[in-house]
Amino acid sequence: MAARTRHERLDALPLTGEHRKLVVGSGVGWALDAMDVGLISFVMAALAAQWSLDDTTLSWIASIGFVGMAIGASVGGLLADRVGRRQVFALTLLVYGLATGAAALSWSVGALLVFRFLIGLGLGAELPVASTLVSEFAPARIRGRVVVLLESFWAVGWLLAAVIGYLVVPESDDGWRWAFALGAVPAAYALVVRYGLPESVRFLESRGRYAEAEAAVRRFEASAGVAPPTADQVATPEEVSGRATDAPGPSALWAPGVRRHTASLWAVWFGVNFSYYGAFIWIPTLLVASGLDLVRSFEYTLVITLAQLPGYAVAAVLVEVWGRRPTLSLFLLGSAGSALAFGSADAELTTVAFGMALSFFNLGAWGALYAISPEVYPTALRGTGTGWAAGFGRIASVIAPLSVPPLLDLGGEPLLFSVFCAFFLLAAGAAWGLPERRGKSLEAAETAAAGLR
Numbered sequence: 001m002a003a004r005t006r007h008e009r010l011d012a013l014p015l016t017g018e019h020r021k022l023v024v025g026s027g028v029g030w031a032l033d034a035m036d037v038g039l040i041s042f043v044m045a046a047l048a049a050q051w052s053l054d055d056t057t058l059s060w061i062a063s064i065g066f067v068g069m070a071i072g073a074s075v076g077g078l079l080a081d082r083v084g085r086r087q088v089f090a091l092t093l094l095v096y097g098l099a100t101g102a103a104a105l106s107w108s109v110g111a112l113l114v115f116r117f118l119i120g121l122g123l124g125a126e127l128p129v130a131s132t133l134v135s136e137f138a139p140a141r142i143r144g145r146v147v148v149l150l151e152s153f154w155a156v157g158w159l160l161a162a163v164i165g166y167l168v169v170p171e172s173d174d175g176w177r178w179a180f181a182l183g184a185v186p187a188a189y190a191l192v193v194r195y196g197l198p199e200s201v202r203f204l205e206s207r208g209r210y211a212e213a214e215a216a217v218r219r220f221e222a223s224a225g226v227a228p229p230t231a232d233q234v235a236t237p238e239e240v241s242g243r244a245t246d247a248p249g250p251s252a253l254w255a256p257g258v259r260r261h262t263a264s265l266w267a268v269w270f271g272v273n274f275s276y277y278g279a280f281i282w283i284p285t286l287l288v289a290s291g292l293d294l295v296r297s298f299e300y301t302l303v304i305t306l307a308q309l310p311g312y313a314v315a316a317v318l319v320e321v322w323g324r325r326p327t328l329s330l331f332l333l334g335s336a337g338s339a340l341a342f343g344s345a346d347a348e349l350t351t352v353a354f355g356m357a358l359s360f361f362n363l364g365a366w367g368a369l370y371a372i373s374p375e376v377y378p379t380a381l382r383g384t385g386t387g388w389a390a391g392f393g394r395i396a397s398v399i400a401p402l403s404v405p406p407l408l409d410l411g412g413e414p415l416l417f418s419v420f421c422a423f424f425l426l427a428a429g430a431a432w433g434l435p436e437r438r439g440k441s442l443e444a445a446e447t448a449a450a451g452l453r
């Protein structure tokens with residue numbers, strides 16, 4: 001048998017128990033993240049009545065967390081390329097879990113804003129780091145599907161938030177506090193991530209930690225029942241040179257080999273974040289404003305959220321059949337049409353139906369976006385590139401909730417959701433500037449960007 005690199009050995013494996021353990025282990029963290037983000041939409045609706053808050057204050061409660069997420073995503077990506085994917089993943093869970101528990105004790109709007117910012121720091125860093133870790137272990141032929149499966153845990157977390165919002169928040173004046181208290185679970189789960197999940201083989205190699213990298217590959221091979229290779233079957237050119245790869249700074253994102261991809265990726269992240277968070281953070285409050293009571297509003301939101309799961313399932317199939325770019329573009333176009341229809345709906349039935357369509361297409365687009373993002377950059381820049389794209393997108397998630405009240409005053413829900421439609425269309429066009437790496441090894445990104453180091 002010809003000598004193969006560790007990356008080639010990982011790509012040759014079937015989906016193993018170790019892969020499933022990694023996806024579920026990372027996915028639980030992802031779901032807890034989504035639960036926390038989703039909870040704020042229900043808490044906002046409750047606090048609007050309980051604390052007599054105006055729309056501007058509610059917008060800041062929603063947006064301040066995304067300020068933290070923008071910073072967290074950028075810093076988390078940099079750290080992931082320097083100290084490791086797993087380490088940063090565990091740290092982020094600890095930070096936002098503790099901050100969420102503290103938010104339950106908020107005694108004023110100001111205190112809640114501080115805690116929401118700290119929560120955002122952890123949340124923002126966790127998502128791009130987790131997707132990078134999973135993508136670097138997944139076999140090339142099914143990598144997109146595996147990452148979309150990871151992203152589907154977002155729907156599980158948002159459903160948990162909807163259930164907590166429906167069952168817990170309306171029950172008493174302290175219901176929102178109990179909701180935040182439940183959101184402190186990630187602090188304990190950080191220990192599972194730190195000691196139960198493997199570190200990225202590609203990261204370990206880039207830092208010269210070859211023995212650990214070999215042990216991680218053999219762990220996955222053993223799970224597949226593959227006999228460990230002999231010494232002459234292991235190709236390790238990086239060990240011959242004796243050089244580890246230094247992690248470049250953010251300026252490398254704009255090097256000649258990757259700058260067009262970076263611009264496209266940032267545009268997609270910005271458009272998707274603006275429309276998703278602008279719509280879904282405000283939907284429960286908009287339903288209450290339309291005349292529904294709090295419980296009915298949360299009930300409809302729960303039904304709308306259920307449509308996320310089939311959206312992920314379809315996207316998981318199409319990213320490997322059609323490819324990342326066409327799948328991402330198709331789901332963004334579907335999101336645009338659904339947003340336009342939702343904004344003009346004038347009956348409860350059509351509102352729920354178009355809300356479900358928006359949920360289906362939008363979350364399918366998120367799945368495809370997370371599948372393609374880590375594939376854009378080489379190993380030394382992968383965490384930074386994915387994190388900074390997410391961080392730039394979080395700027396839109398800050399702006400979007402703040403834009404909702406003035407847009408409603410200017411033209412009501414039809415204008416508001418027309419703006420969301422426009423941002424979805426912008427993202428759909430930008431998607432075609434991204435590389436298509438369906439079925440290709442992640443080392444294809446190394447070759448494409450060879451000139452940046």
